[in-house]
Amino acid sequence: xxxxxxxxxxxxxxxxxxxxxxxxxxxxxxxxxxxxxxxxxxxxxxxxxxxxxxxxxxxxxxxxxxxxxxxxxxxxxxxxxxxxxxxxxxxxxxxxxxxxxxxxxxxxxxxxxxxxxxxxxxxxxxxxxxxxxxx
Amino acid sequence: xxxxxxxxxxxxxxxxxxxxxxxxxxxxxxxxxxxxxxxxxxxxxxxxxxxxxxxxxxxxxxxxxxxxxxxxxxxxxxxxxxxxx
Numbered sequence: 001x002x003x004x005x006x007x008x009x010x011x012x013x014x015x016x017x018x019x020x021x022x023x024x025x026x027x028x029x030x031x032x033x034x035x036x037x038x039x040x041x042x043x044x045x046x047x048x049x050x051x052x053x054x055x056x057x058x059x060x061x062x063x064x065x066x067x068x069x070x071x072x073x074x075x076x077x078x079x080x081x082x083x084x085x086x087x088x089x090x091x092x093x094x095x096x097x098x099x100x101x102x103x104x105x106x107x108x109x110x111x112x113x114x115x116x117x118x119x120x121x122x123x124x125x126x127x128x129x130x131x132x133x134x135x
Numbered sequence: 136x137x138x139x140x141x142x143x144x145x146x147x148x149x150x151x152x153x154x155x156x157x158x159x160x161x162x163x164x165x166x167x168x169x170x171x172x173x174x175x176x177x178x179x180x181x182x183x184x185x186x187x188x189x190x191x192x193x194x195x196x197x198x199x200x201x202x203x204x205x206x207x208x209x210x211x212x213x214x215x216x217x218x219x220x
Contacts, residue, residue, distance in 0.1 A: 011143045012143055015142075018146065018173075019149055023150075023153060025157040025169070031163065034166065042176045046176065046179065046180070049180050049187075050183065062192070069198055069199055076203075080172070083209065083210045088163075093165055
């Protein structure tokens, strides 16, 4: 009986994370903030669901397989999110007016300066308006 | 347990519907990849729900395969997306 209650709570909590991801995907304004919402069911939601499965089955033999499954998701999910975010930054699928700080912009400008040949003596002059694309 | 099955299934279906709406609407291909990744995660959650309710372990290999497919798919699309606005 206690097991049923615990399993039910875990399942409902994991499902609510999926719902939160869906609402975030619809409501959020640009790619980067949507990505923030979309990673919830993949990591925490999957953890809750696998915990429910472990509690329900009640055997320790299953635990390594579930841990492996979750670790695999935990390793691959940031990598794919990083790739999507990188492609989104390059193709300018983000709203710069919503950013408070763009740390990557300095790196991009510096890399563009280095590629243009020997660095000019005055580093500060290389920050043109439209230089933020590329690399 | 049947009530829990229906409640959790309903919540998952609502989340999947919202993600599919974003996948259809999505202004860029990256939004669509993101939304379909969420749909895939929800399918995995539904597989676990099926296993919990019906007390079997047949879907575990499917779960691993689904997360692998989602990873390869989103990384591939993100790698080859180009600046074409």
